[in-house]
Each structure stands twice: as structure tokens, then as C-alpha cells.
Amino acid sequence: MLANLNKLIERELTSLKAELAAYPDEGSIWEIPAGISNSAGTLALHLVGNLRHFIGANLGNSGYIRNRPAEFESRNVPREEIYKLIDSSVAEVSAALTNLPPEKLGERFPLKFGDISVQNDDFLLHLLSHLAYHLGQVNYHRRLVTTDGSSTSALSIPKLATAQRGA
Numbered sequence: 001m002l003a004n005l006n007k008l009i010e011r012e013l014t015s016l017k018a019e020l021a022a023y024p025d026e027g028s029i030w031e032i033p034a035g036i037s038n039s040a041g042t043l044a045l046h047l048v049g050n051l052r053h054f055i056g057a058n059l060g061n062s063g064y065i066r067n068r069p070a071e072f073e074s075r076n077v078p079r080e081e082i083y084k085l086i087d088s089s090v091a092e093v094s095a096a097l098t099n100l101p102p103e104k105l106g107e108r109f110p111l112k113f114g115d116i117s118v119q120n121d122d123f124l125l126h127l128l129s130h131l132a133y134h135l136g137q138v139n140y141h142r143r144l145v146t147t148d149g150s151s152t153s154a155l156s157i158p159k160l161a162t163a164q165r166g167a
Helices: 002-021 040-057 068-073 079-099 102-106 120-146
Strands: none
Touching (some): 002 040, 002 079, 040 079, 040 120, 102 120
């Protein structure tokens, strides 16, 4: 499960980079049309902060310190800087998941959410869903802002860990 989860998170983060690259200019990444509250840039910063905090730092001891308010307050961060943050997320998540012993999946996640605790496997699936949810929002934002309905092939089946051609 950990290898597949790692591959899916990497696929989604790679797709996030492709979505950001599909914007015609950096300004459009940061637009906030009426009726929505976050730009694609804000969502990208939030996603990398979220994964680096919960998986990289809490499961992988990466040392990352999250600044969640900055994820939502920062504006006009250059696309290249966001790409570097995404690459850091891929590396930290991969290191954490590669080194996480499978028997830890049934243990409780080190942080509580109020008075709620969850198992690591359950929370990792939640984090993947959270990533995919916001990736869809970025895709929709791009299409709305740019009026470009083209696909970036975000959820590519051939990129699944078990994908085989002709099998």
C-alpha cells in the first residue's frame, strides 16, 4: 500500500505542476474570480505545506515547520518557486513513505485533531483525497480563468504503480 500511495501522491503533485504550467502567465495563477475564495497559487502552497507537514514532518521526521497562515496569505509567488516547493514535497513524502514500516499503518497518527485520533493508514488516504480534491479545484480554476478547456491528463491511469500495457 505504501508504494502505491507514494506513487499516487507523486502523480498528483506532478499533475499540479502541469496544471500550473498550463496557465499562460503567472498573474492568472493568482486570480480569484467572483464566487471562489482561493487562487491556484494559494491551493498549490496549501497542498505542499499540508503534505510536508503531515507526512514529511510527522511521519518522516523531515524537520519541516509549517506556516499554514502563509499558505493562504502569500501572493504572486513565482511559478518556478512553487515548482521547487512541489519537488520538495515529492522528495519528503517519498522519503517518509519509503521508510515507514508497514506495521505502523495500523498505529495512531502522532497528532490529534481536537479530541479525535485516527490511524496512519486512514489519515494517509485522507491526505491523498485532500490532494486530489484541491488538484481538481486547480484544474477548474485554470479552465475558468483562462477559458482553456484543454486537459493536462491529471489523473493518468498509466501512471498508476501497477499499470501494465497489454497485460
